[in-house]
Amino acid sequence: MSQTPRFAVVGHPNKGKSSSVATLAQNDxxxxxxxxxxxxxxxxxxxxxxxxxxYELIDTPGFQRPRxxxxxxEQHSQSASDRPDTVRAFVTQHRDDPRFHDECxxxxxxxxxxxxxxxxxxxxxxxxxxxxxxxxxxxxxxxSLALINRIGEQDHGERWRAALGQYFxxxxxxxxxxxxxxxxxxxxRSFGQLAPEWEAPLDEAINHLxxxxxxxxxxxxxLIATTLAAMLTRVQSATLPxxxxxxxxxxxxxxxxxxxxxxREQGLRRDIEGLYLHxxxxxxxxxxxxEPGADLFSETTRRAWGxxxxxxxxxxxxxxxxxxxxxxxxxxxxxxxxxxxxGGLLGAAGSLYYAGKLDRLxxxxxxxxxxxxxxxxxRDPQFGYVVLGRALEHWYRVSHRNHAGRDPxxxxxxxxxxxxxxxxxxxQTLQKALQNPPRDDGDSKRRRALEQAVSECGDAFLQxxxxxxx
Amino acid sequence: MPSSPLPLLLDFDHxxxxxxxxxxxxxxxxxxxxxxxxxxxxxxxxGQAAWLGEIGAASGPEQSKHADxxxxxRGWRRLRLLFMALGAVLGVLTMLGLLxxxxxxxxxxxxxxxxxxxxxxxxxxxxAQAMVGARPWRxxxxxxxxxxxxxxxxxPMLRLLQPHLAARIAHGGGLAFGLCALxxxxxxxxxxxxxxGWSTTLQASAAGYHELMRALAWPWREWLPGAVPSLxxxxxxxxxxxxxGAPAExxxxxxxxxxxxxxxxxxxxxxxxxxxxxxxxxxxxxxxALLRDHPGHAALLERFNTAYVESxxxxxxxxxxxxxxxxxxxGPALPVPGTLIRWAGxxxxxxxxxxxxxxxxxxxxxxxxxxxxxxxxxxxLAEAAQCNRPLVIVTxxxxxPTGELQDFLTDARQRCAxxxxxxxVPLAADGDPAPARDDTLAQWQRxxxxxxxxxxxxxxxxxxxxDQ
Numbered sequence: 001m002s003q004t005p006r007f008a009v010v011g012h013p014n015k016g017k018s019s020s021v022a023t024l025a026q027n028d029x030x031x032x033x034x035x036x037x038x039x040x041x042x043x044x045x046x047x048x049x050x051x052x053x054x055y056e057l058i059d060t061p062g063f064q065r066p067r068x069x070x071x072x073x074e075q076h077s078q079s080a081s082d083r084p085d086t087v088r089a090f091v092t093q094h095r096d097d098p099r100f101h102d103e104c105x106x107x108x109x110x111x112x113x114x115x116x117x118x119x120x121x122x123x124x125x126x127x128x129x130x131x132x133x134x135x136x137x138x139x140x141x142x143x144s145l146a147l148i149n150r151i152g153e154q155d156h157g158e159r160w161r162a163a164l165g166q167y168f169x170x171x172x173x174x175x176x177x178x179x180x181x182x183x184x185x186x187x188x189r190s191f192g193q194l195a196p197e198w199e200a201p202l203d204e205a206i207n208h209l210x211x212x213x214x215x216x217x218x219x220x221x222x223l224i225a226t227t228l229a230a231m232l233t234r235v236q237s238a239t240l241p242x243x244x245x246x247x248x249x250x251x252x253x254x255x256x257x258x259x260x261x262x263x264r265e266q267g268l269r270r271d272i273e274g275l276y277l278h279x280x281x282x283x284x285x286x287x288x289x290x291e292p293g294a295d296l297f298s299e300t301t302r303r304a305w306g307x308x309x310x311x312x313x314x315x316x317x318x319x320x321x322x323x324x325x326x327x328x329x330x331x332x333x334x335x336x337x338x339x340x341x342x343g344g345l346l347g348a349a350g351s352l353y354y355a356g357k358l359d360r361l362x363x364x365x366x367x368x369x370x371x372x373x374x375x376x377x378x379r380d381p382q383f384g385y386v387v388l389g390r391a392l393e394h395w396y397r398v399s400h401r402n403h404a405g406r407d408p409x410x411x412x413x414x415x416x417x418x419x420x421x422x423x424x425x426x427x428q429t430l431q432k433a434l435q436n437p438p439r440d441d442g443d444s445k446r447r448r449a450l451e452q453a454v455s456e457c458g459d460a461f462l463q464x465x466x467x468x469x470x
Numbered sequence: 471m472p473s474s475p476l477p478l479l480l481d482f483d484h485x486x487x488x489x490x491x492x493x494x495x496x497x498x499x500x501x502x503x504x505x506x507x508x509x510x511x512x513x514x515x516x517g518q519a520a521w522l523g524e525i526g527a528a529s530g531p532e533q534s535k536h537a538d539x540x541x542x543x544r545g546w547r548r549l550r551l552l553f554m555a556l557g558a559v560l561g562v563l564t565m566l567g568l569l570x571x572x573x574x575x576x577x578x579x580x581x582x583x584x585x586x587x588x589x590x591x592x593x594x595x596x597x598a599q600a601m602v603g604a605r606p607w608r609x610x611x612x613x614x615x616x617x618x619x620x621x622x623x624x625x626p627m628l629r630l631l632q633p634h635l636a637a638r639i640a641h642g643g644g645l646a647f648g649l650c651a652l653x654x655x656x657x658x659x660x661x662x663x664x665x666x667g668w669s670t671t672l673q674a675s676a677a678g679y680h681e682l683m684r685a686l687a688w689p690w691r692e693w694l695p696g697a698v699p700s701l702x703x704x705x706x707x708x709x710x711x712x713x714x715g716a717p718a719e720x721x722x723x724x725x726x727x728x729x730x731x732x733x734x735x736x737x738x739x740x741x742x743x744x745x746x747x748x749x750x751x752x753x754x755x756x757x758x759a760l761l762r763d764h765p766g767h768a769a770l771l772e773r774f775n776t777a778y779v780e781s782x783x784x785x786x787x788x789x790x791x792x793x794x795x796x797x798x799x800x801g802p803a804l805p806v807p808g809t810l811i812r813w814a815g816x817x818x819x820x821x822x823x824x825x826x827x828x829x830x831x832x833x834x835x836x837x838x839x840x841x842x843x844x845x846x847x848x849x850x851l852a853e854a855a856q857c858n859r860p861l862v863i864v865t866x867x868x869x870x871p872t873g874e875l876q877d878f879l880t881d882a883r884q885r886c887a888x889x890x891x892x893x894x895v896p897l898a899a900d901g902d903p904a905p906a907r908d909d910t911l912a913q914w915q916r917x918x919x920x921x922x923x924x925x926x927x928x929x930x931x932x933x934x935x936x937d938q
Contacts, residue, residue, distance in 0.1 A: 012869075012872075013869065013870045013872060014868075014869055014870045024781075025781045026781050027781070045781065046780075046781075047779065047780070047781040048779075048780050048781075049777045049778065049779050049780075050502060050503075050506060050777050050778050051503070051778075062870075062872070063872070064872045064873030064874065064876075065872070065873040065874050065877065066874075067843065067844055067874060068844060068874070068877070071844060099873060099877075102873070127815060127840060127841055128841040129814060129815070129839075129840035129841040131841075208777055208779045209779060209781075211776065211777070211779075212779045215772070215776060219494060219769075222765075222769070226765070271494070274493045274494060274495070275493075275494045275495075277495065440626075440629070440630060441483070441626065441627070441630070441760075441764065441765055442627070442630035442760050442763070444763030444765075447765065
């Protein structure tokens, strides 16, 4: 009979059982909601693909009275052959006993066929007090794996490994809060090795999870491109009445324009967090700290995520040359490359001229009600780089954050610039896409160009962060 | 759900914008399930129209009844009807004006020819303008609909189709204009004796004018020679305003009408008809292109074609327990004259700990819990109970209290004299001089509260403070 593999995550209270489940199930509800050591009932977290369950994780309460349980088992067992039955008898007899509620909860799924995932804290020294728990688990006769989850700073993993190796088929290190995604998959692969019939469904689940991660990155890049286009093309409009104060109107429009940009950026953050199922980061928004004063329009942000004037001139030249080369192509080369040269010079000059000129007020023709005033779209080529850099940094942090994490999300900085990972042609394509964002939903050509450029940036950023992260 | 591209585009776009407010996870779950279900029933994945139909059906009949496209297109349809009505009236009036004949002077053929050619020129300009997407009249529009036109909610996609929609309306009006003008011409021919002629200040010969007319009649001159003016007709119908008297053969001058009717039909009516058809085709093509390139389309196909992986939803849907209940404050001051019990090895690495917690030179220090057996716990309690003094039990504060400690406290209460204080002292991590954190301490305080033992308390303790 083909049954969905199930894994009961068990252990001493507060050793990271729920954290491990939270990370593997990508569910930050688990980590946020529970006070350490207060899981009282088993909770099942299936991984299903199109409604078809492939495996199930069971978060269980911790052992409360292991020495007493073991004493009971030893008292009622005759030989090694009756041990699983004795454990079952214990659960049957104590199911309604509130003292052994937690033990019954954690042993029931194991007796029903679940594999054992025993979690210990590798940052505290091994002590024989855990042997009662390990013995009880061994008595069940079920396939078992031990996870050494280092919660604190110290590392006693090797001693734990030596001890756990005597009780469990497989021993793995797993930091539920910091382990990278590949390690999650590796751990799931280990689950599949516990029993031959579990290998195929776990392998299938791993493939789906890997595809899901890839897809999420693509979706995130599309979200960033869409937001970038909206922010780059935003125009704030109002009517300047006859005799109205132009400066006052410009100030008001600038404020509203900037506020809109900030809100749009925040919206992107929420979308990215939702995409990666981090539903509770939102509550910690005040902690989602760029350093003070480092908002979208600050000089600090510009220094961190903007680009130099040399870069702007070079990329602007390249982007202009790309357009000018079209003219050369139209004349079948009779312009001898002058199109590319002129286009490049214009691109470079434009990039330098508008650098630092974030926005300005434009007034329409005078009509009976006054003049229509428009603020935006942004002219400063730096703006796109700043928005993009910040968005990629946030995406990277969120996508590499495990669901067991409770610390506030912090957005970092680095000595080098992520754009260095892009090739020259990629930089030019990016510059061109930022200079020519899609004007509306129907502008599919520009939209695809921007999406493609942002997608390349995502890969480059990933590579850069992998190199610069400690 | 509409199958015609334009309403389909508007409905799709409307649904796309509505879906922007949903989470990506929900959309994937909904659409993947819908696609699989549809595929099971029909053998293929749903198209955009079928997808909209399924979404509408899922929301109930009220939803599907109110097609979103209807509101967006209603204004344009009314505008089109208005233009056609205006065109019809103007067509009649214009032709009546052109054919105005008071018996004194002839109706100038050249004017009618010029008007027909002007119609052709306007029709071509309208289509060219739509093809290049120019909107010189865009100031009249706001969000895709005419400013003065009452509409509840303009559809954003309509803005992108404005040139084509406007061209279609213009061609509709132009067609009505041309048709009504033609009918007016024929009616006038039927009920009046019209005398046509031509006149010019230029030194043009009748032969030259005849050649021009023949050239204009090239589309029909081979198969309808009766509708081509003869040289004789051209010569005899020329007039000069200062010329004298009525023409020799008045009946001959009416012979222009077949040519004029064909000219009007071929240059004013048929081009409008063809360009209207072309405009409609172009509108449809543009709508199809927008549907194909719509940002929601690729995302929808991706949701259809990729498996929905769900891992974050618990199988049961009971809410997780509420986070934290408040703890209790306070605790006895240490040290006290009592017995120290190290639970599960807590404080084992801190030899000086006892003197900070217990008064006296040689405090009694015992061990229980952890690696000790239940029998050893019992012996510890028996020894402690003999002293008849408060029990100070140090624990590892970073670990939550377990049932075994609860059992131990229950046993201690039974064995010790009534009223003996039991003091729990949760330590910070091994060797850490700092006191246990407030939130750590709080869980111990709540544990103590749950024991319902008024003589059980929790005391915070810091080795660092004690050393000062």
